[in-house]
Every structure is written in structure tokens, then in C-alpha cells.
Amino acid sequence: MTRLITIRPGPRARVLAGALPIALLLIGYALAAALRHADNPADKVLPTLGAMGAAAWRMGTHVDPVSGQIALVADTLASVMRMGAGLALATLTALVLGLLLGVVPLARAVFGPVITLIAVIPPIAVLPILFIALGLGEAAKIALIAVGIAPYMTRDLAAYVAALPAEQVIKAQTLGANSWLVAIRVALPQMLPRLIETLRFSMGPAWVFLIAAEAIASDVGLGYRIFLVRRYLAMDIILPYVAWISLLAIGADALLRLISARAFPWAHGDAR
Template sequence: MRLINLIPARPAAIFLAALPFIAIFAAYSIGSDIRLEANPQDKLLPAPSTIAETAQRLFTEPDRRSKEIFLWNDTFASLARLFGGVGISALLSLLIGLAIGLLPYARSTMSSFIAVLSMVPPLALLPILFIMFGLGETSKVVLIVIGITPFMTRDLAQRVLEIPQEQIVKAQTLGASSAVIAMRVALPQVLPRLISNVRLSLGSAWLFLIAAEAVASNVGLGYRIFLVRRYLAMDVILTYVIWITILAFIIDWLLKTLSRKAFPWMESGL
């Protein structure tokens, strides 16, 4: 039988899904044991037990001076910035994508501009954003918007252009206006792609958020990681990295579930 036709059973599929994580954990544990055996004071690869103890402390023990749990404060601050930036990006990309895909004048005016904008490295604009918007929340949200909106817009516009022309003609024959065509014909077909684009853009959004927090912030997951690096506190850094990964996975899972429930006909393996 050809390999292309071999489909693993559910237990085998679960094991295969867990296998890369098990391999990474095993490799890290072995590397940590080797380094700690050679130098018990080594901080580069703390033992998994040390990371677990640090995680428990970070999640449960408040700071002695402020009486606040920094990890939760950092989490809430970062998620607020992330949701703000991604939400604005999703709305802008939806509106602009519909306009470019449906309106020839908008397509002629904006498609080239969006294409060029998508080539600009967003992190190179970070100093400009800090000068224009200051070091507060606005510059961090704007960086996320600039970073992911052009790519989402181009993909959504392409999806609108792929709508069969017969549907547009039939809607016009029935007397539908441009706004009605956008809302009743294009929008239902674009929304599943929008959710997919948001899922694919989350990695970049996290990257821009952490970079902005590392440069100028006093709270946030990225801020805390770059704050403790001067002390070589790898147990804290790894705890934060793992926590960010878990948050990203949860958000992606929620979006996938939303897409599957709202648009079951568009369900994919992503």
C-alpha cells in the first residue's frame, strides 16, 4: 500500500501529535542534566523541576512590595494590546478588502498602495511610531495594525475577486445595490477567510507586540522577558515563553472552534 493512503487510527494520531513535544522535552532534559552535572550553578538550561517551581511561584505568589502577581498583570496588559491591534486589523482588512475586491475605482486606487505597504518591515517603523504616538499603548497597537493588516487585506481582496461573477450579476439583476452585494453576497464568503487570516497572523502579531514591549513598556509579557534577561533568569524567561505559547494555542483553538461552528462548510485541517 502506498504511504499516501495510510491514515493513522485515532490512538496512533494522538501519539504522533505528542511525539515532537516528547522529543523536545527529552532533548532539553538531557541537555540540562549534562550542563548541570558539569556545573551545578549553570543558568542556561535550568532543570524542568526548577522551571515548574518557578512557574508555580510566578502564577501564585505576589510581589513583596507591590502585593501584585506580575505574571497576571503582564498577561492582561499584553492581551489587551494584542486583541486591540488584531481587532482593528481585522476590521480594516475586511472593509478595505471588500472595497478592493468589489469596486474597480477602489482597486485601482488602493491595491498597489497595499502591496507596497506590505513590503515595509514593520519593526523598522517602531522608532517612528514611538516618536509620533509616544511610548504608551497607542504605538504598540499601531505596530500590530501596520504589521498584519496589509497581508490580511491582500488575501481578503483576492478572495472577493474569486467570487463567481455570476453571483454578482444575479444580485444586480435582482436589483441589489453595491452595499447589499457586499453584505449579502461577498461578506458571508469572506468571513471564514478572515478568521483563517487572523489565525495565521497571530504569530506575527505576538512578535510585534513583544518587540514593542521590550523597547518601551513597564508592564507586559515581552517587557518582563527582556527585564529579567540581564539576570540570566532562564527559568523565568522559559516560563513566560511557555505561557505565551499556551495563550497563543488557546486563542487559535477558540478561533478554529468559532470557524467550525459558524461556517461548517469551510472547515479545514488547519
């Protein structure tokens, strides 16, 4: 008998099934927008898809006479640079600390509690401290991203490394490895796929911190723009910007997955 849990859509059916809710959302939005515009042609709350396309085109091609830049390009570059710097800083910190805490029980005893303490502080709550300490420039925004995700990544990696089978560590020692070699040749390579995975999971919070920092003190950036045009109720700009941020996030996630699959085939089951 066919049961609900035994129905498995094929590859083509899966694409169709997945596209259906998205299409329904779009159609639903277009209908709602058309209805509102039928009542009030000047409605700004639900701009039509055409109006959003026109606004996106304007933001993406029109050179601002004051700054001499295209708004969308300048915003994207600024946000991506901040994001990249914050993620790089967090990744490097988590890599070094996670490895140290995972491999050396003594380091775990010393640094474990303080990292747990830092991890439970809501990062946005320390944003004023960062602004006071680092000024309103790029450093505070990058620091917020790093401070926001590095403790979680560190704890995740340390726990992962500590949970590697004890047999492997014993075996490595019987093969002549010292503590350093166990760290760099046994623990580090096995930790790298997990590093990419934990980075992927941290991207969501990282975007939140970036946009929060940009909304509060910035003069360029995707988050800055959204909060700026909010004053004019410019939903025709906000919604394309949100969609663009989602696309960037999906692209970054896909890129990280590709890197992991290519670089660490042994960790993905389908090695070579």
C-alpha cells in the same frame, strides 16, 4: 503492496505519533539539563524542569510588594489587552478595506497600489516613528501590531472577494441587488470565514510585533518580562514564559477555528 504514502494512522495512533517527538524533546532537554547540573550545580543556562516549575509557580502566585500585583497575571493581562486591541483594529480595517477593494474595481484601482506600498515596509522599521508620533504608551504598541498585519490581511481579503465567481455577482444583479446589497449580502458573508482564517495566519507576526514593542519600551507585559530577566540569565523564567506564550497562541487559534466552524457551517463542508 503497502507503500509509505498509503499508511494512514488511526485517530489514536495519530495522537501517539504526534506526542512522540514532543516527549523526546522534553526527555532530551531533561537529560541535557541533568548532565550540565552534574558538572555545575549552579548552572543557569539549562535549568531543570523542577527549577522551571518552581520559578513559574513563583511568578504566578507571588504578589510583588512594590507593584502589589502577581507578575505573570499582570504581564499576561497587559499583553493580551494590547494584542486584542491591535488585532481588533487590524481586523476592522481589513474588513472594511478588503470588502471595498474586492467589490468595487474603482476602489481597487485607487487604493490597491498604496496598500501594496505600505505592505512591503518592514513594520519594525516604522516602530521608531510610532514611538515618536504616539509616545511610548499603549498606542504605539497597538499601532505596531495593526500596522504590521492589516495590509497583509486587507490584500488577502480583497483578492479573495475579487475571486468570487462572477456568476454570483451577475446572478445577484438579476435578482435585483444593487452594488450595496451585493457587497453586504453576497460578498461580506462569504468573506467572514476567510477573515477569521487570515486573522489566524496573522497571529504569528502579531506576536512578534507585540514582543518587539514590549521589549523596547514597556514596564509590564510578557515580552517586557522576558527581556528584563534576560539580564540575569534567568532561563528558569524565560522558558516558562515562552511556553505560556505558545499556549496562549494555540488557545487563540483553537478559539478562532471553533468560532468559524460554529458561525459558518456552510464554509466547512460539514454543515449541520
